[in-house]
Amino acid sequence: MDEKDWTAISVLYEEKNISRAAERLFISQPALTYRLKNLEKEFGTSIFYKIKGGIEFTSEGIHLANYAEEMIQKLQKTKDYMLNMQKEVRGTLRLGVSSNFAQYKLPKILKKFSTKYPHVQFNVNTGWSTEIMQLLDSGTVHLGILRGNYEWYGIKTLLHKERLCLISKKEVQISNLPNLPFINYKTDSSLKGLINGWWQDRFPEPPLITMETDRQETCKEMVKNDLGVSILPEICMQPSDNLYTYGLSYKNGEPVLRNTWLMYNQDSLNLSSVKTFVNFLNNHTNLNGDVE
Template identity: 85%
Template structure:
C-alpha cells in the first residue's frame, strides 16, 4: 500500500459508495475499483462487499481503513516537521473552526496572518463545535477554535467571551416574550443548552415556536422580515441588520455569555507555523 491507497481507503470508508468516492478522489470508477482489487490481492482478503445503495466494509477492510488513517496522519506530521526544520515560517496550518467563528472572524485573521507569513498555507475544516472536537481528538487538525465549554486534555486558552442576544424587528417587552412567535434554528448542543438554560431561568412556560430553520443566517433573515424573534450570539450581529437587540441576563443579573476557546496539543508548538499562529491570535485579541 502507498499514499494513494491510504487516501482511497479513507474516502471510501467515509462515503461507503464507490462512485462517490471516485468523484472525491478525481479518478474514474474503474480506476478506483482496480486499485481496490490490488489492495485485496496484496492482503489476500476481501475488504468490502456490495449492499443496496453502496458497500459495507468487512472487519479486515475496516482495520485497513483505520491503518490508512493512521498513516495519513503520520505522513502529514512528517511533512510538517520537515518543513519546520527550515529557517522560514512555512508549512500547512490545519485548523478546525466552529462555523460562526469561521464566517465572521476567521477570514480577517487568516488574511492578516498570511500577509505576515506568506509561506504558510491553510487547510480549514468548519462545522459545529462538536464536530471540531472530533477532529481534534483524531489529530486531523493541529488547532481547534471552538465555542462553548468542552473537556480537553491538551492546552486550552480562552480567546474571548460574547453575549447572547434576543433579536427582533421591532421593540419588544421582554416579560411578554413567551407570547411572541419564536424562530428556532439547528445548532450544537452547547449553544442550545445555554439558550434553554436562560429561558428556564426566566420563564415557566416554553417559547411559542412558530418556525424551525436549518441555520442561523436563515433565522436572522426571518426575524428581519418581522416573522418572529430569536436568540443569537453577538458574533452574528452586524450593524447593517437594523435589528433591535437585547443582551440576555439571568435573574441574578449575570449576563449570558458564550466562551470561544483555542485548543491544541503541546506537541504542536514544535511547529513554527502553529506557534506563530497562536502567538498572533494572543497578541491580536480584538481581531
C-alpha cells in the same frame, strides 16, 4: 500500499459509496475500482461488499482503513517536521474552526497572518463545535477554535467572548417573550443548552415555537421579515441587519455569555507554523475576536 492507496481507502471508508468517493478523489469510478481490486489482490482478501445504495467494509477492510488513516497521519507529521526544520516559517496549518467564528472572524485573521507569513498554507475544517472537538481529539487538526465549554486536557486559551441577544424586527418587551412567535434553528448542544438555561431562569413556560430552520442565517432572515423573534449569539449580528437586539441577562443580572476557546496539544508547539500562529492570535486579537 502507497499514499494514494491510503487516501483511497480512507475516503471510501468515510463515504461508503464508490461513486462519491471517486468524486472526492477526482478520479473516475473505474480507476478507483481498479485500484481497490489490486489492493484486494495484494492482501488476498475482500475489503468490502456491496449493499443497496453503497458498500460495507469487511472486518479485514476496517482494519485496513484504520491502518490507512494511521499512515496518513504519520506522513502528515513527517512532512510537518521536515518543513519545521527549515529556518523560515512554512508548512500547512490544519485548523478546525466553529462555523460562526469561521464566517465572521477567521477570514481577517488568516489574511493578516498570511500577509506576514506567506509560506504558511491553511487546511481549514469548519462545523459545529462538537465536530471540531472530534477532529481535535483524533489529531486531524493542529488547533481547534471551539465555542462553548468542552473538557480538554491540553492547552485551552480564551479567544473570544460574546453575549447572547434577543433579536426582533419590532421593539418588544422581554417579559412578554413567552407570548411571541419564536423561531428556532439547528445548532450544537452547547448553544442550545445555554439558551434553554437562560429561558428556564426567566420563564416558567416554554417558548412559543412557530418555525424551525436549518441554520442561524436562515433564522435571522425570517426575523428580518417579522415572522417571529429569536436568540442569536452577538457574533452573528451586523449593523446592516436593522434589527432590534437585546443583550440577555439572568435574573441575578449576570450577562449570558458564550466563550470561544483556542485548544491544542503542547506537542503541537514544536511546529514553528503552529507556535507562530498561536503567538499571533494571542498578540493580535482581542476578546471580541477582532484583529488589532
